[in-house]
Amino acid sequence: MELNTDNSVSVAAGAVCRQRTLANSGNDAFSFWKLPETCRPGLEALIEESERNARHYLLEEYLEERQRQPSSILNHYYRFKRFIPEGVRHRLNSIAIRNRRRPAFPDWPCEDALLRVWRLGLAAFMERLETQDMWHLGFWPNGKSCAVVLTHDVESPQGFAAMERMAELEERYGMRSAWNLPLEQYPIDWKRVDELRARGFEFGAHGLRHDGRLFRSEQDFKTLAPRIRRIARDHGLKGFRAPSTLRRAQWIAQLECEFDGSFADTDIFEPQPGGTCSIFPFFLDPTVVELPYTLPQDHTMIHLLRRDPLPMWIRKARWIASWGGMILVLVHPDYCGKGAYLEAYSKLLEYLSQIDNAWHALPSQVAQWWRERNRAELHVIDGQPMVRSDHDGVTPRLLSQEALARWECRA
């Protein structure tokens, strides 16, 4: 694999081609809704147009190229970061964030631009097909109405020690979560990891360390990516999230992860602000499912905005559930592993556990599901839906059952 200066990827002969094409992205409106294959002929131009419209948001193409990678100012910051005590760092970041001009786009904490793309794409298909209602494949298995996914990045040995308290809390609500570990930031007790795995939790890679290097330059990426791949392979880590969510979308697939969580739907407070506007999984690349985090991070609410995170978490979770999307939590045991913030996390879990008909799943299960659903085919014969799929949770539903499809929005 070769990384070119324009961020495109040259693939060695014989290697699997990871280049995205319009035809196979799985992110067009027809694939998003999973409409009957029998309806596809005649819609090709509309499908391609919807793919371009979705990609504008999903790959943050509304940002300038230089904003879709770590900035040069950040690179200077990381040179001095380790000399600044943590408390001082939080205070400086908080002042910087509160003085930062709010971008015109995306909105925060809720941005519905991509939902409009999905809705308007569907409206165009239905107009062309001259129909008021149609079958599609449900967004979640077995007719579930939304998804709830819990993830954590474990930044320090103190965070690692606090995992048990959070794990016990989640078990009390019958939930399990994923823990992402920075692989060279502190010594990892892999025996402890295996113990938590045996209880149903899962683990992913959170890069090597928070030094801003991984996506800084082609040279850095070429040096560090093989180390991440090797450690992830040795320890069975299938998911990835970039440290500090500093990222370059085109390079992530080269880490050979099955799914990624380095993007938010909207996060204007991160060192690399932006967002995919997506409250559903999508394909970052034909091989990688992206699972954007969709609730504001605990770190953002507590240390940057200095606000009680719970009201915002509940407000956003309610909004996502109302559209049937994916509530993906990113909370750190380092900040929420004890005291009042653990209490707030407990209240969030209580709220999430009470959402009617929600699918509680691990990131690996959601990524696998999104692939299976994308592979499945819906056919309608004599008005009756027929599903071709290896996954028995794939369920046909009428669009009139979906809040997102019923939503009237203007172009």
Ligand SMILES: [Zn+2]
């Ligand atoms: Zn982190």
